[in-house]
Amino acid sequence: MKFLFLGGMAALATAAAAAPTFNKDIAPILYENCATCHRPGEVAPFSLLTYQDAAKRATLIATVTKKRYMPPWKPEPGYGNFDHVRRLTDDQIALLQQWAATGAQEGDAADKLTIPTFPSGWQAGEPDQVLKLSAPYTLAADGRDQFRCFVLPMNLVKESYVSGAEFRPGNPRVVHHALIFLDSTGTARKLAAASGGTGYPCFGGPGFTGAGLLVGWAPGYTPLPAEPALSQAVRPGTDVVIQIHYHPSGKPEQDQSAIGLKFSGPPTKGRALLLVVNRYLDIPAGDPHYVVKASVTVPQDAELWGITPHAHYLATDMKVNARLPDGSVTPLIRIKDWDFNWQGQYRYKQPIQLPKGTKIELEYVYDNSAGNPHNPSNPPVRVRFGEQTKDEMALAFLGLVLPSPEDVQPFQRAVVLQYVEDFVRLTDNLNDLPEEIPPSMIPRLRMALALFDRDHDGKLNAEERANLLKVIQTMMPQSQ
Numbered sequence: 001m002k003f004l005f006l007g008g009m010a011a012l013a014t015a016a017a018a019a020p021t022f023n024k025d026i027a028p029i030l031y032e033n034c035a036t037c038h039r040p041g042e043v044a045p046f047s048l049l050t051y052q053d054a055a056k057r058a059t060l061i062a063t064v065t066k067k068r069y070m071p072p073w074k075p076e077p078g079y080g081n082f083d084h085v086r087r088l089t090d091d092q093i094a095l096l097q098q099w100a101a102t103g104a105q106e107g108d109a110a111d112k113l114t115i116p117t118f119p120s121g122w123q124a125g126e127p128d129q130v131l132k133l134s135a136p137y138t139l140a141a142d143g144r145d146q147f148r149c150f151v152l153p154m155n156l157v158k159e160s161y162v163s164g165a166e167f168r169p170g171n172p173r174v175v176h177h178a179l180i181f182l183d184s185t186g187t188a189r190k191l192a193a194a195s196g197g198t199g200y201p202c203f204g205g206p207g208f209t210g211a212g213l214l215v216g217w218a219p220g221y222t223p224l225p226a227e228p229a230l231s232q233a234v235r236p237g238t239d240v241v242i243q244i245h246y247h248p249s250g251k252p253e254q255d256q257s258a259i260g261l262k263f264s265g266p267p268t269k270g271r272a273l274l275l276v277v278n279r280y281l282d283i284p285a286g287d288p289h290y291v292v293k294a295s296v297t298v299p300q301d302a303e304l305w306g307i308t309p310h311a312h313y314l315a316t317d318m319k320v321n322a323r324l325p326d327g328s329v330t331p332l333i334r335i336k337d338w339d340f341n342w343q344g345q346y347r348y349k350q351p352i353q354l355p356k357g358t359k360i361e362l363e364y365v366y367d368n369s370a371g372n373p374h375n376p377s378n379p380p381v382r383v384r385f386g387e388q389t390k391d392e393m394a395l396a397f398l399g400l401v402l403p404s405p406e407d408v409q410p411f412q413r414a415v416v417l418q419y420v421e422d423f424v425r426l427t428d429n430l431n432d433l434p435e436e437i438p439p440s441m442i443p444r445l446r447m448a449l450a451l452f453d454r455d456h457d458g459k460l461n462a463e464e465r466a467n468l469l470k471v472i473q474t475m476m477p478q479s480q
Helices: 002-018 022-033 051-055 058-066 090-101 187-195 405-426 439-452 462-475
Strands: 129-132 137-139 146-153 160-168 175-183 212-217 232-234 239-246 253-255 258-263 270-277 290-297 302-310 315-323 329-335 346-354 359-366 395-402
Touching: 022 051, 022 090, 051 058, 058 090, 129 146, 137 146, 146 187, 160 175, 160 212, 175 187, 187 239, 239 258, 270 290, 270 359, 270 405, 290 405, 302 315, 302 329, 329 346, 359 395, 395 405, 439 462
Parallel strands: none
Antiparallel strands: 129 258, 137 253, 146 239, 160 232, 160 258, 175 212, 175 239, 270 395, 290 359, 302 346, 302 395, 315 329, 315 359
């Protein structure tokens, strides 16, 4: 019995010695992947910087990491090689499981790491212009998340070139993420004035057509340095519009976020935004697997540097691929468990070459059943495309680089021609034009309905559509 007892004690001692500890094994994982949000003053509900912080939540950490709910990194491995990936390896998840199961030990003090520090100023260098919310925005202690847009006039006196942009949350405890747009139409100003307060509510998008996405931000986002070669022309009268997703902290809060802009000379390369979108959603109530597809063809050689998929609460599975002219397929992104609250802007480690004729293919799946816990309607209702909470979207923004600035205009014209052709093929109503079509084209397209509607029934049949598309091609010649 004595030998058995001693043998058992030896086995326990060996197991204890082999058990992972916070100081040696767990802290490196938490500091690299979690501390950006889980530290004092940030949006996460608790800190994970010290052993005491982590040990009392060891079981919770093991659970949420095993389910890959945390850290919030949605893209699947093998579908795009992204920069700044916050996805734990299988070995790291196993260590967290083992640490919780063996008593969440602190370990040897000699293994203890220095708690990381984080930059507090502008991370991409001092801006040339800082735009700040005109007044603090007050957020209630609790309630639903809020989506609000704030208009920040640039007050430019001449055409300028923005080469860098960095968002800086005023109150990281409540700023969940932000998207920053440019508005040269004045629409955002009118929306803010009509709202009568600080900013205006904006759930799905900023609420104006032709919105140019300048930059996105989420906790842990590393701002890019200024890129003069890819500077963006901005004319006088343009406003910066910041759409902020606020998450209540449990007590009343105020936020006065800001954005810093860097300026330079004219660009030497072209920058283009390619939008893949399907506006013809019609999701039946109760449908658990509604599939939406869309595509657009790249009209000339380009480099893809980043992608931003977007939908609302019903989306479950997202996939965007590039089908090259030789028939091969390059996966761009795949998200199997889309969560509206954890959407992001994803940058590739190396730009992806997209030859002329590459077809960008989008395929999203939606669950409009009562079994979807994210469904905003109970019971489910029929859902169509729109910007409201109970509407849906199916789109992806692709950030492209072109060989020269002169390539941008013909590139965009060729893409708009595709939008128009798709619209004419898919609908008879030329009075309800999508926002991707420039306002200057709308009167001509509406006139076209009257000119090409030979039988005067208010619609275009197949022959009438074909004749109209021939004329549209002359209105908007493709790039060479």
